Amino acid sequence: xxxxxxxxxxxxxxxxxxxxxxxxxxxxxxxxxxxxxxxxxxxxxxxxxxxxxxxxxxxxxxxxxxxxxxxxxxxxxxxxxxxxxxxxxxxxxxxxxxxxxxxxxxxxx
Amino acid sequence: xxxxxxxxxxxxxxxxxxxxxxxxxxxxxxxxxxxxxxxxxxxxxxxxxxxxxxxxxxxxxxxxxxxxxxxxxxxxxxxxxxxxxxxxxxxxxxxxxxxxxxxxxxxxxxxxxxxxxxxxxxxxxxxxxxxxxxxxxxxxxxxxxxxxxxxxxxxxxxxxxxxxxxxxxxxxxxxxxxxxxxxxxxxxxxxxxxxxxxxxxxxxxxxxxxxxxxxxxxxxxxxxxxxxxxxxxxxxxxxxxxxxxxxxxxxxxxxxxxxxxxxxxxxxxxxxxxxxxxxxxxxxxxxxxxxxxxxxxxxxxxxxxxxxxxxxxxxxxxxxxxxxxxxxxxxxxxxxxxxxxxxxxxxxxxxxxxxxxxxxxxxxxxxxxxxxxxxxxxxxxxxxxxxxxxxxxxxxxxxxxxxxxxxxxxxxxxxxxxxxxxxxxxxxxxxxxxxxxxxxxxxxxxxxxxxxxxxxxxxxxxxxxxxxxxxxxxxxxxxxxxxxxxxxxxxxxxxxxxxxxxxxxxxxxxxxxxxxxxxxxxxxxxxxxxxxxxxxxxxxxxxxxxxxxxxxxxxxxxxxxxxxxxxxxxxxxxxxxxxxxxxxxxxxxxxxxxxxxxxxxxxxxxxxxxxxxxxxxxxxxxxxxxxxxxxxxxxxxxxxxxxxxxxxxxxxxxxxxxxxxxxxxxxxxxxxxxxxxxxxxxxxxxxxxxxxxxxxxx
Numbered sequence: 001x002x003x004x005x006x007x008x009x010x011x012x013x014x015x016x017x018x019x020x021x022x023x024x025x026x027x028x029x030x031x032x033x034x035x036x037x038x039x040x041x042x043x044x045x046x047x048x049x050x051x052x053x054x055x056x057x058x059x060x061x062x063x064x065x066x067x068x069x070x071x072x073x074x075x076x077x078x079x080x081x082x083x084x085x086x087x088x089x090x091x092x093x094x095x096x097x098x099x100x101x102x103x104x105x106x107x108x109x
Numbered sequence: 110x111x112x113x114x115x116x117x118x119x120x121x122x123x124x125x126x127x128x129x130x131x132x133x134x135x136x137x138x139x140x141x142x143x144x145x146x147x148x149x150x151x152x153x154x155x156x157x158x159x160x161x162x163x164x165x166x167x168x169x170x171x172x173x174x175x176x177x178x179x180x181x182x183x184x185x186x187x188x189x190x191x192x193x194x195x196x197x198x199x200x201x202x203x204x205x206x207x208x209x210x211x212x213x214x215x216x217x218x219x220x221x222x223x224x225x226x227x228x229x230x231x232x233x234x235x236x237x238x239x240x241x242x243x244x245x246x247x248x249x250x251x252x253x254x255x256x257x258x259x260x261x262x263x264x265x266x267x268x269x270x271x272x273x274x275x276x277x278x279x280x281x282x283x284x285x286x287x288x289x290x291x292x293x294x295x296x297x298x299x300x301x302x303x304x305x306x307x308x309x310x311x312x313x314x315x316x317x318x319x320x321x322x323x324x325x326x327x328x329x330x331x332x333x334x335x336x337x338x339x340x341x342x343x344x345x346x347x348x349x350x351x352x353x354x355x356x357x358x359x360x361x362x363x364x365x366x367x368x369x370x371x372x373x374x375x376x377x378x379x380x381x382x383x384x385x386x387x388x389x390x391x392x393x394x395x396x397x398x399x400x401x402x403x404x405x406x407x408x409x410x411x412x413x414x415x416x417x418x419x420x421x422x423x424x425x426x427x428x429x430x431x432x433x434x435x436x437x438x439x440x441x442x443x444x445x446x447x448x449x450x451x452x453x454x455x456x457x458x459x460x461x462x463x464x465x466x467x468x469x470x471x472x473x474x475x476x477x478x479x480x481x482x483x484x485x486x487x488x489x490x491x492x493x494x495x496x497x498x499x500x501x502x503x504x505x506x507x508x509x510x511x512x513x514x515x516x517x518x519x520x521x522x523x524x525x526x527x528x529x530x531x532x533x534x535x536x537x538x539x540x541x542x543x544x545x546x547x548x549x550x551x552x553x554x555x556x557x558x559x560x561x562x563x564x565x566x567x568x569x570x571x572x573x574x575x576x577x578x579x580x581x582x583x584x585x586x587x588x589x590x591x592x593x594x595x596x597x598x599x600x601x602x603x604x605x606x607x608x609x610x611x612x613x614x615x616x617x618x619x620x621x622x623x624x625x626x627x628x629x630x631x632x633x634x635x636x637x638x639x640x641x642x643x644x645x646x647x648x649x650x651x652x653x654x655x656x657x658x659x660x661x662x663x664x665x666x667x668x669x670x671x672x673x674x675x676x677x678x679x680x681x682x683x684x685x686x687x688x689x690x691x692x693x694x695x696x697x698x699x700x701x702x703x704x705x706x707x708x709x710x711x712x713x714x715x716x717x718x719x720x721x722x723x724x725x726x727x728x729x730x731x732x733x734x735x736x737x738x739x740x741x742x743x744x745x746x747x748x749x750x751x752x753x754x755x756x757x758x759x760x761x762x763x764x765x766x767x768x769x770x771x772x773x774x775x776x777x778x779x780x781x782x783x784x785x786x787x788x789x790x791x792x793x794x795x796x797x798x799x800x801x802x803x804x805x806x807x
Contacts, residue, residue, distance in 0.1 A: 022606075029660075055605035055737075059660035062709050083749070091664060091683040092705030092718060 020057030048079035124165035296360035311379035391415035485510030571767035583790035584611030602665030642680030692729035728800035738791035
C-alpha cells in the first residue's frame, strides 16, 4: 500500500495505491488521524489504484466519518474501481459517503 | 590392531629368553676358571643377547598404547615415577646386598656379582625404555605429522647404533664422535617440544617439578652403579651396548632436565593461565545456568560472583533496571550510601550508562570529596541493542587496579549474561504465548457451542449449513429461532475483523438476537409480538453502539419465514446479497436491496437506512445465504470467487436437495481456491422450500 499526498489551498488529495487490508489500513489511519487534516475543506480519496479493500480498511473510513462531518470536512471518493465500489455498496456506505466517478466531479463538489 | 598384538605376544618370550641367555652365558663366563667342563660361550652370544633384549624391551614399550590419557600429565608422571622408582630401589638394594655379602664372606665369587650385574642391566634397560616412551607421549602431544616422522627417524637411528657394537664396527674416533654427537643434537632438538607444560596449573606444575627430580634421581642411581662397577676387576662381561645406552640415557635425562626447567620457569606464569582458565570456566558455568532454565535473578548473581572473582574486585555492585521484578541488583563490600554517592557523581559527569574505566580516582576532585577508599573503577553497562538492563560497577582499593583485559572480560561476561536474560525472556514469552494459544482453544470450543448444532427440521423446508473459521475463533455467525405459528427466524452475520474481538461481538450479536426475538406481552396485535427485521436491526444497532469500537462494524441479515402465509420478510444490514432461485420463473438472481451495516452510524438516523423486503415463495424455491468469506475467497491468480460464479453454481444445482446444493458449491469453491490460504471465515446456508405436504387428517 502506498499513499501519496497532494495539497491545494483547501483540498487534500490522498491517492491510494495497492491493497487496503488489516496491516496497510494502519498507515491510512495514521494519515487520517492527523489533527491538521481537519483544516482542509475537502479530503479527496483517489481510488484509481486501490485494488482491494478489506473490512479493516472500511473500518478506517467509518471511524473517521463522524469526525469529518463534525468538523465540516467533506470526504469524497473518486475513480473507484467496480469491485471496490461494490464493497462500499453492499455495506450501504454509498448512501453515507460521497462517491463520484471522476476527479473533476470531486473537485467541483 | 591384531598384528601388533601378535608382535607383542612374540616379543615378551623373546625378550625373556634373550635375558636368560644373557644371564646363563655371563654366568658361564664368570665360572670359567673353576669349571672347565663347559666351554665359555663366545663374546658375540652375549652381545647378541644384550642387543635382542634391548631391542625387545624397546619394541614392547613402543607398541603399548599411548600412556597419556587426555591431559592427565600428573598421572602420567606418577605412573612413570612409581615404576622405575621401584626398579631403581631394587637396583640399589641388590648392590647393597652384594656389598654386604662381599663384606661378610670376602671372596672373589664372580657368579653372584654377575647375577646382580645382569639383573641391574635388565632393570636399567626397562627403565630407559619406559622413560623414553613416556617422553614420546609428551613430545608428540598435539603435534604435527612432521614431528611424528622426525621422531620415527630418531628411533630408527637409535636402533641403528645397536648394530655398532654388534657387528664390531670399529669406526675411527672422529666419525663415531660425529655420529653420536649428531644423534645427541637430534635428541636435544626433540627435547624442545615441551608444549604440554602450558596445560598445567600451578599446583600441577609443582607436582611435575618434583616428579621430574625423582626421575633424574633414579637415573643417577643407575648411572652411578654402572660407573662404579665399570672398572671392577670382577666384571667379566663384555662392554655393553655403549653407544645405544649412552644416547638413550642422554636423551631421557636431557628431556627431563629441559622439562624441569620449562616447568620451573613457567611457574610464575601459571597464575595467568589459571586466571584465563577460571574465566572460561565461569563463562561455561554462566552458559550452563541458562540452559538449566534458572531465573533472571540467578543469572545476574552468577554474573556478579563471577566478575568479582575474576577481576579480583575489592568492592562491587550491580544495578538492575527491572520494571516489575523484585530483584534490583546486589552489593559486595560496599554500603548502599556509598553506591548512591558514586552513582550521583557519575550521573553529574554523565557517565552513568557508558563503559567507563578510571584507574586514578584519587586524582579526581569530585571523587576525593566523597572520601571513599577506592583507587580504580570500572562501569560496565548491561545492554542489548534493544534496551538497557542495568550496569555493573567494580572497584579496587589501589589506583591502576584494572587493565584493558579486565574490561574485555567484563564485556564478554555481560554480553553473555544479556544473551541469557533475553533467552529467559523469550522462553517466558513463549510460555505466555502457549497459554494464550490454550485459551484460544477454549474460546474456539465455546464459540463452537454458540453455533447451532441441530438445524431446525420441519416438513416444509430443508436446510443445510456450513461454517468454517479462518483462525481459532471467527467473526461469522448464524442462528435460528422457531417462532409461534410455523414461523422461522434465521440470522446470519459477519463481524469486521477476525480473532478474539470479532468472536466477542459475534457472541454479543447472538445474545441480542435471542433477547430481541422474545414475544412482547404488551403487543396489541399479532404483528407486533415480534419485531420485523428492520426494527430488529435498528434495535440491534442501538444496542451495539455502546460496545463496538469505532472502527468495527457488523453486517447481518435477518429472515423471518412464514409458512402459513407462504412468504418471508428480510432486512439486509450491509450483509451480502441473498441469492435466490425462483421456481416459477425458473431463474436465479440476487435480491439487491439497500441496507447499511450495523455500528456504522450510531444515532437514530440508522432506521432510515434499513428496509424490509417481502417476498412470497413457491415450493422448490432455493435461498442461498452466506458471508463474504465465500465470494471473496481467492483463487490462484488472486481472482475472487465472486457473486457470478456462485450464481452459476445455483443455476446448475437448484433442483438438488439443500444438502447436495451446499456440497456442490463447497466443492466448486475448494476447487477454485486450491492451494490458497483461507483468509476469512466462511459460512454458507442453503434453504430449500418443499412442495406442500399433505396435511395430516385431523
